[in-house]
Amino acid sequence: MTRVPIFVALMLFAAGCAQTSGAFVEIPFEGQGTAPTAFTKDGWEVTLSQATLGFGPVFFCATDSALSSRCEVAVLEYLDGTTLDGLDPSQQPIGLLFGTTGTIRTAFFDYGIVWLLTKPLPEALTGVPDGPAVVRFESANYIPAGHSAQFLGTATCVEDAATCCPGATTCPAAYEFEANVDVLVVNPGTPAVNGARTFQEITTDPRTLTMTFNPNAWWQSVDFGRLATLDDGTGSVVLGPDDPDYSALVISMTANELPAFTWSTPETDQ
């Protein structure tokens, strides 16, 4: 066989085998809560009874940067909204992450409320608590509907009143608290959580992502002694958007106590 036909055959063979790098992948995506665990803070024993979370969308990116503008092209994404039970430690299927092979270093996501570039106001996605809906946060009558989280719990004073309610003349022995949280963003087109750290090489090998939320940790930033002073005798306290502990809750959800990302393969799942 002469060299020319061999060369031609090799080229034809190469054309059939070679391709561009990377591939599209779909990865099962699950959420997971944390079982309610009573914790004690400043004399108060706190137990959450409800933590209904709204979540989505999420983008997993190759950049190390926490600037969302550095993630105009994502490696993986989930675009829809979903509701999770933040207190249920079992696997809660969310859907499929869609994207490409590559290296993930950061995640950018929202808690069910997005502000699109093309919209004048943020909107709660379909699938989140009480969604879809327009969030008219600039209105004087704005009351958060809890598209991002709906919390219920109880706080019980287990120390003396001076410890539970320092400086207060009265101190309830216990109260129920409620918070409906809308995690909003300041500017359109930016996510609520920027640059959450997670590292994973995404290949075509099967794997699953589990995001684990810990609402108990979020509430550990709250001043229950101050909240107790808001009890008007009804035994219940509702956090409003102007309350500093509402802001502390949002900060915990978006910065201080971010969910954990667990990438598992079928072998590690066993």
Added chain:
Amino acid sequence: MKGIHNHNLAVLALGVFLSVGAPVRAQDEEPPPSDTAPEGDAGTKTGTAADADLHPPHLLSAPAPSYPAGREDGDLHPTVVLRITVTAAGEVTDVVVEHSAGLDFDAEAVRAVRTWTFEPATRGETPVPSRIRVAVHFEPPPADAPHEGESHDPQDTPHVTTGPPPDNLPATVAPATAADVDFEAKAEVDAEKLRAQDRGAADFTIDRKILDAAPAVSANDLLQRAPGLYAANVEGDAAGGFLYLRGFNAEHGQDIELKLGEVPLNQPSNIHGQGFTYLDFIVPEVVKELRVIEGVYDPAQGDFAVAGTVEFDLGVEKRGIYAKSELGSFRTFRQVAIFAPKDKDPDTFGAFQFRRSDGFGQNRDGINGSALFQVGFGKKDWRFRLLGAFWGARYNSAGVLRADDIADANVGFYDVYPYPTARAQNAFNAGGILGIHGENRGKNRKNTSFDIYLQMHDFRIQQNFTGFLERSQVNPDWVGRGDLIEQRDRRFVIGGKARHRTARFEPAENAKGTIELGVSGRVDLINPQQQNLIQAPSNQTWDRRVDADIVQADIGIWVDLDWDFSEYFNFKGGVRADVLFFDISDNLGNFVPDFRPETFIPGFRRTAAGIVAGPRLAATGKPTEWFDIIASYGEGFRSPQARTLVDGEIAPFTKVRSLDFGVRFRLFPEEQLNITLTGYRTWLDNDVFFEASEGRLENIGPTSRTGFVFYAVTNPLPWLVGSLSVTYVNATLDGPPPRTVENPTPAFDEGDLLPFIPPWVIRMDIGAGDDLVDLWKYPLHGHVGLGYTFIGSRPLPFSQFASPFSLLDLSARLSWWFLEVGFQVFNVIDKQYAGNEFVFVSDWDPETVGSRIPARHISAGRPRTFFFTIGIKL
């Protein structure tokens, strides 16, 4: 078939010239002598003392060739250049066509020259075989020439010149006796064209017959005839096409040097794309031939000659006045008018073109018009050519569509997105070119030429490839208004070139050649260059991205050696160097974001310069007269985008190294079958790709291409012509793309294919035309044509492949007397195909969360399009 005219009446003048393009060589048993026949001086002894006894052959009789049957009314004045062997007996053998004038003229010239007789070359007193080059010029018969069967008086043969023999014939040579015809010797060798050959096997000249074989209504349609070249229309008919050649995604011209005659058309540092070129002002009917030089092996090739060079040579062989109207699908109307004075050469003409169309599908309507003229003049040794071109075009554009939106029936394949910022896409192009070419052809291949040109271009495009992703940098509150990017590039260009090639000299036996020195210069004044985000329909500007004024200069110099070591081996070697200078006034440079205090005035003025040089080499082996082996190596460059340079930077050029090895066959001289087969490999140190979100090119890293080209042209019958090209390329990424903040570890595997490059490009053109029957003493001439294109499966990012597709174009026309009617059909099978594909992030749904995963986008290719044509020839 119409009868053949009497030979004596058919030819007005026969030019015979003993060429200096090829040396007179004695052959066979005798050792090859030095060339002793300087141009125009066939009868004198020249050369060194060693060649003192060598005398060239002299023409004794030269029966005239006939003007080819069926061509008498065509008003053509072609010249065929032949290389022949004159035996020791003075007979002609081994005739090879070196410069074709069309296959029927070639055949007739070959037939005629075989009947010539010579006094053979001699060494001392001994006759020896020799090789010489002759030119055969054809003049059409006068309109009142008698037809076959009619009586004529030999005395009434006005074409026969009488008078003394020309000075370049020795007095000892008897004049021609066959017909008692004295003849006039003229210099007809197209030295410039001959010089450029043998640079590489993949050097193709596509003449009018092939260009005219299949349907064509634009210059991009003509480009499809070039082996391995694929042209896709993505942004409408005012924005230029996307070009692919030899594994290069040349975008709008970044990797292909495009020329109109000697005038370079690429626009360096164009904001829409480096080397942006607009070709649709060229009237395809006045393109005489397309010269495609694949690879970069000629020192005369300059900036952007990375994949190669394509030259549009203009000329009109059929003299007279010609007007054609085309009416076709999608309310398309095209009017062409050409005037070519009958008493002038083919390079003198004027042409006008106007076209309007609603376009196939939504948002593709527009109009364009252009006027071209070229005037050839000059006497004796100096020949000049004045070129003028003026044009205007404005077309709307449908842009690109997401493949998933088409699959989900959210938008039709030929539609445009329903948003104002999508429907506002359009392009505008206007400009003019003036150029003058002068050439002095001296003796013994001596040649001096110059070119001076002025150009003015105004280009504005508004396009939205990405939907609703952009936000303003000027005011962060301005978001979501649609990604309608407006780019503007207006420039004035002045440039020129001069070259001088020495006469052939022979410092030693078996060593003879020429040296050429050339210089070129070009200055581009780009004012302004702008990029903004605008909001339809009133085009309010809501972000400013680029506002610059640029002055860019390119000074080039080259030296080129053309050397024959024997009749079997030729070497061409040269070096080219270019020095580029950049002056950039970036009015938005050092931009102060809204959230930062202003501590300085925006603006960033800077200058940069750089130099690039590289060899251009070619070695040609000629073991037989019908077979060449050519090996070539060359290094070329592409200049950088001016705005990417920092102050004082040594301008980084994209360097290309190219290697070709191929063979050429010239088979069956009577039937004219020419075959070329060449393999090549090309390396590029820093490639670029189209970044849709910015509408411009970004760096991708080093790349290489390996492939082959097969090209065959045949004229088996006088009325039948065809060509076939098969090109294959394996284009790969040779290193990881540059790291960025967005992606510190871009994906890369050894051998990754370059996306979007079609691995297989196949093109076939077939034309058949002949006189069918005489109607009322005028022939009814019919012509049918076929063009077939196959584009192989293009690799896409993320291990995907685009679907391959085939396109079939047909044409047919009848000509009778002064009338011509016909039709052209493009994409006969109405194949729905993606003319071009991209993969990038876009968001075309303003109501939902947009995906950030790169997705396939397509620009629809032309569906079946029908044109009815009617024309008048005077």
